[in-house]
Amino acid sequence: MRDKKIFIIDDDKGICLSLSKFLETEGYETYTYQDPREALQDFPVRNPQIVLLDLKMPHMDGLTVLEKLKAQDKNIYVVMMTAYATLESTIEALRRGANDYLLKPFKLSDVTLALERAEKVINLERENIKLKEELKILKEYEIVGESPQLKEVLDIVKRVSSLNVTVIIYGESGTGKELIARTIHFNSPRKNRPFIPVNIAALPEELVESELFGYKKGAFTGATTDKVGIFKACDGGTIFLDEVAEASPRLQAKLLRVIEYKKFTPLGSTREEEVDVRIIAATNKNLFELVKEGKFREDLYYRLNVVPIHLPPLRERVEDIPLLVNYFIKKYSVRYNLQEKALDDEALKLLMSYTWPGNIRELENLIEHLLIVTRSLRITKEDVLNLMKRKSTEKAKIKTLEELELDYIRHVLNLTGGNKKKASELLGIDLSTLYRKIKKLEGES
Template identity: 45%
Template structure:
């Protein structure tokens, strides 16, 4: 862990370096404010010890500049005895703590420990914010056989460092599976960083992944850490990896093979301690055959392949998913308990959901908003859902090999409808899906009174 020691007194720097090295720190020295700020940019220390009075730039100015670059890095100010006003001002600007000269080295070490604990807490908060679900993230809802097969693979692979490739259509829950693998792994207490490779412009994706050095291109005023830097010790989820260019695929392959990378515009080789989980809705094998995706990268990614079933392949999970989303959205808009009628569930289970779980979630949100008196009825379903459900229905009757007399079948159905409705023609017509006039015509045709 790097610690920047900025003080114009050479003996003070020497004493601090000697004592902090014993605790495992890597000290970086600066003898004036200007050098301190430049060393901060170049070395990216984990914590800064900053003297208040220094030549060229005073400590307060350096503190302000540091906080503009990285407001979260802990900075401990060293002030002259009795400089209470300066200490208060430093705390307002963002200093983690201050110590008055002369001080005991144990007092400084205690202050460093407190600052690092606070920094760790802030990183944990950021981690939680980053991994909070936009929909249902790592909550994989379902009890189907296909989903249990996925769960079994997740349990086996989670506590390893193996690269995982999750394959499936859009909206099937690939992101949730990736988050679940991380949370079950030995890396669970370290960062989980997500990147949608298809959502970032091609001109920016390299610097977003690997970061860049100061001066790497116009506008690069300081070093920027990339997603690989931020994911050190944890997991990097590369969603829609099939969208990456061939040139960038080479760089990803290098990280997987050599466990190292370089920032854009830099020469420093950075060791990577990152587990990669990738996902795609594209056929990478066909892309590899066409030369659109590197075959060697595909082999590296597919150490553990996980195939996510489409929602139409696990329709028995639709009632559970519907209940989950009803509870979620009714709670969000304070609608209270909402009941979904049985025939609505039947229609949902008959529909194929080309948009998978995401389409179902959006539909349920809409139905919850439109619900009246706490009930979701079939009449509220969009026409395309109802039409799609009925077009997917299997044949009600199986035609015998020797055929049937169609008029006898029709007469039998009309008679049964009249018997079930106890002669009520309107009800019988509804059972047969026809108008009352059409029923009367058939009653006359078959002499049914």
């Protein structure tokens, strides 16, 4: 651990050895240097958090070393050590960034006190950094809108955040399901633990289990070491399972066990592991309909559906569009250091009359693009129409990855004369995965 590493830089070998021996009994990992040039070379590699630094040394004086350390890491905690302390040297060291001072000869109890002071300062800095990160996250994922539909959603979010219940968020693509999940997490008792989003549909079926639950060495060809899965990495925190409707029957069974018993078995292991995670799931499909069709486990559905949150599409909260537009204008003006622009009334009316199939994500993308390409500070209806036309043309030309994949599967099936076993070998996927993809092909035709 970084906070257990201390550099001792002193040309006196005896001081280096005695301090090193004492600090190791106190649980620190120590590195001693009689030549400060070696310490500076090792600093970015060893990455200590505390440095005990002698003021007077032959190769390089302590003040110069101090400046070089601070240039590499402004937060490094430095305690100066010297037998030649004067008011001037103390002030100069503090001015250049030293945090504390030890006057030689010092007692080991003096060192202990100095390190206790260091720990307090370091912990305080850590808390400040954590708070800044949380504020940055909350600002980045700010929920914008005042429509009754959104207020209803936020009321549920407020009530469930502090409860350790499973939540499922329903909504079309681009409505902000992950944003709601993050808001729940950062307003919950788990806010200081990890939040890990996982898009189940984006993970290949043959990899999804090993990614989520990890595996043991030798579990399959290529498993040369143990791997910690996402569930274990998220212990104590919140895992966001997006597109949960795409989970295979096998994965559904494993998810059910995690929810019911807080246990899972890594691939290649015979021993269950315990985990404490809150699950927030999301889907753009009707899970209950999938249950009736036999495509989704009923027991898992009821376990996930403890608190359902239904996110309205943007076309159903039109009154929020002006607020969202202003928010995105400010956001991207700051990000790209642009002079703030504004939409005229006709442009805004056009945006409010559009159906937004891509929802908030589509609106955000459009505003970002308009700010970059529009030369005038006033964005007109014509600017919006021109960009919308261009985007719809581009969209018509571009095939999705799924469409390209299905085209390739068609091609391989033609090459093998419809032999599915040969096709699966050529494609590098198992037969069950190929059959699932063929079903999609049949659904298209």
